[in-house]
Amino acid sequence: MTRDFSPKERLILFDTTLRDGAQTAGVDFSLADKRHIAALLDGLGVDYIEGGYPGANPADTAFFQDPPRFGHARFAAFGMVKRAGRSLDNDPGLSMLFEAKADAITFVAKAWDYHVRVALGVTLEENLASIGESIEAAKSRQREVILDCEHFFDGYKANPSYALSVVLTALQAGARWVVLCDTNGGTLPHEVERIVAEVCARAPGDRLGIHAHNDTENAVANSLAAVRAGARQIQGTLNGLGERCGNANLTSIIPTLLLKPDFSEKFDIGVPMERLSSLAKISHTLDELLNRAPNRQAPYVGASAFATKAGIHASAVMKEPRTYEHVAPESVGNKRRLLVSDQAGKSNILAELERIGVKLDKDDPRLGRLLDEVKQKEALGYAYEGADASFELLARRVLGDIRDFFEVERFRVDVERRHNAQGDLVTVSEAVVKVRIDGETSISAAEGEGPVNALDLALRKDLGRYQRFIEDLELVDYRVRVFQGGTDAVTRVLVEFRDASGETWSTVGVSANIIDASFQALTDAITYKLLKAGA
Ligand SMILES: CC(=O)SCCNC(=O)CCNC(=O)[C@H](O)C(C)(C)COP(=O)(O)OP(=O)(O)OC[C@H]1O[C@@H](n2cnc3c(N)ncnc32)[C@H](O)[C@@H]1OP(=O)(O)O
Numbered sequence: 001m002t003r004d005f006s007p008k009e010r011l012i013l014f015d016t017t018l019r020d021g022a023q024t025a026g027v028d029f030s031l032a033d034k035r036h037i038a039a040l041l042d043g044l045g046v047d048y049i050e051g052g053y054p055g056a057n058p059a060d061t062a063f064f065q066d067p068p069r070f071g072h073a074r075f076a077a078f079g080m081v082k083r084a085g086r087s088l089d090n091d092p093g094l095s096m097l098f099e100a101k102a103d104a105i106t107f108v109a110k111a112w113d114y115h116v117r118v119a120l121g122v123t124l125e126e127n128l129a130s131i132g133e134s135i136e137a138a139k140s141r142q143r144e145v146i147l148d149c150e151h152f153f154d155g156y157k158a159n160p161s162y163a164l165s166v167v168l169t170a171l172q173a174g175a176r177w178v179v180l181c182d183t184n185g186g187t188l189p190h191e192v193e194r195i196v197a198e199v200c201a202r203a204p205g206d207r208l209g210i211h212a213h214n215d216t217e218n219a220v221a222n223s224l225a226a227v228r229a230g231a232r233q234i235q236g237t238l239n240g241l242g243e244r245c246g247n248a249n250l251t252s253i254i255p256t257l258l259l260k261p262d263f264s265e266k267f268d269i270g271v272p273m274e275r276l277s278s279l280a281k282i283s284h285t286l287d288e289l290l291n292r293a294p295n296r297q298a299p300y301v302g303a304s305a306f307a308t309k310a311g312i313h314a315s316a317v318m319k320e321p322r323t324y325e326h327v328a329p330e331s332v333g334n335k336r337r338l339l340v341s342d343q344a345g346k347s348n349i350l351a352e353l354e355r356i357g358v359k360l361d362k363d364d365p366r367l368g369r370l371l372d373e374v375k376q377k378e379a380l381g382y383a384y385e386g387a388d389a390s391f392e393l394l395a396r397r398v399l400g401d402i403r404d405f406f407e408v409e410r411f412r413v414d415v416e417r418r419h420n421a422q423g424d425l426v427t428v429s430e431a432v433v434k435v436r437i438d439g440e441t442s443i444s445a446a447e448g449e450g451p452v453n454a455l456d457l458a459l460r461k462d463l464g465r466y467q468r469f470i471e472d473l474e475l476v477d478y479r480v481r482v483f484q485g486g487t488d489a490v491t492r493v494l495v496e497f498r499d500a501s502g503e504t505w506s507t508v509g510v511s512a513n514i515i516d517a518s519f520q521a522l523t524d525a526i527t528y529k530l531l532k533a534g535a
């Protein structure tokens with residue numbers, strides 16, 4: 001076998017999370033968010049960070065008045081080229097860009113003749129003149145220039161010579177990079193590869209970039225196709241944020257470039273291998289800042305990216321993880337999970353038991369009993385893959401490894417709508433719980449925001465000698481799912497608790513009655529805490 005020892009080429013990563021990502025429906029970055037995310041990106045090692053659009057809104061303008069200091073990245077400001085029919089000095093948008101404290105200016109310009117006529121209403125020549133003049137003006141102000149050719153691929157398909165003339169005009173005017181944008185996101189990988197190769201025959205690939213939108217879910221594939229064809233800059237965003245269906249997801253592209261030999265043997269990128277393990281954390285931090293639930297199925301960084309549910313898969317993963325993992329989860333800061341569910345086999349159960357410190361042989365008859373119990377409960381609606389603590393309690397009960405700390409003899413929950421002392425109409429929930437501990441009974445009552453809250457408060461009010469172990473319990477999540485529909489609907493309740501140590505655990509309850517399902521989940525959560533505390 002021959003090995004290629006030629007030096008690697010440098011591939012440039014341009015992040016537009018703070019600009020195109022800000023065009024995501026439901027996303028609204030504050031100035032503090034922008035500073036936080038920019039610091040994460042710089043720490044990761046991307047080459048350019050596009051901070052926003054100065055003049056578009058106060059946060060973006062302020063960001064460029066007091067720019068962040070980066071260790072590695074260059075800071076780019078985005079805006080339109082000069083409007084046709086105006087002088088350079090009489091274009092407020094351009095003035096804002098020139099005033100912005102940025103290393104680079106990313107101009108956006110139309111590369112599709114149809115757009116020039118319809119959206120701008122100017123001639124093709126006027127558009128080229130605006131592009132050339134704007135770039136020269138920015139260069140004369142010592143700015144590096146990037147030209148984003150909006151609609152390049154649609155434009156190239158409709159009128160290749162005009163689309164190319166936009167690219168060549170920009171290069172001649174001194175743009176460092178000309179970025180071919182699939183603005184409407186409808187171009188497919190084989191088209192991108194062909195068109196970029198054709199452009200590379202007329203312009204140097206190390207001055208060409210790709211900016212792909214994800215409307216056919218091909219933005220990552222299109223970016224890689226463009227690199228294969230010769231482009232040497234990739235634009236993208238963290239978690240694939242961006243207009244409509246988003247942009248090329250750098251959270252997927254970066255590990256692909258570092259871990260897949262077809263790319264890693266040919267290219268160097270600014271992200272060092274040792275920082276790759278911070279990727280999952282960065283992705284989740286962004287979600288946290290935006291108050292968005294992380295995408296569990298996100299490649300590389302999602303909670304399910306290395307989660308194995310099927311028994312056949314789990315059995316092989318336990319023998320050798322590579323059997324079902326295309327890369328090691330730790331390389332991107334993620335972790336392997338073998339889930340317990342109705343798709344599980346003994347291997348899944350063994351792995352989960354090992355996680356909680358219980359060692360069993362695969363031929364131990366209790367293992368088969370536990371698997372049967374899991375499958376029967378799941379058939380009733382229980383879901384253990386999201387309820388680690390309930391699984392542990394079930395397992396320990398089947399293994400005869402746990403005692404009942406308390407017994408709830410009965411509970412009652414009332415919901416009453418009535419006028420309060422001020423005459424306002426209010427809905428009041430009250431719960432009463434009778435608990436037996438070591439032969440002694442106690443009765444507790446509590447009012448709550450709703451019936452489940454009242455039940456939770458009453459249940460945790462007086463657990464006798466166990467009370468001190470549950471003082472630091474905090475309910476952090478409560479989720480209800482109703483399934484089967486109709487009058488025989490079954491309710492599944494999942495609750496998540498946390499204690500002062502920061503540990504969280506989840507439990508599940510299932511019943512036709514939502515209060516009963518909640519009660520099961522709550523009692524499991526308290527029992528788990530007592531078990532954990534060694535009560
Ligand atoms: C493909 C992309 O993602 S491009 C990025 C788009 N991002 C944004 O638009 C976010 C920030 N935008 C904004 O805050 C505002 O749109 C502003 C401040 C830029 C402009 O606001 P307004 O002056 O009110 O204009 P409006 O948004 O209604 O329309 C855009 C104008 O820019 C013109 N324009 C669009 N692209 C270009 C271009 N490349 N070169 C010159 N002019 C352009 C349009 O023709 C239109 O002008 P018109 O109404 O006279 O025809």
Ligand SMILES: CC(=O)C(=O)O
Pocket residue numbers: 020108148149150151181182183184211213
């Ligand atoms: C520039 C840009 O965001 C686009 O063309 O999609």
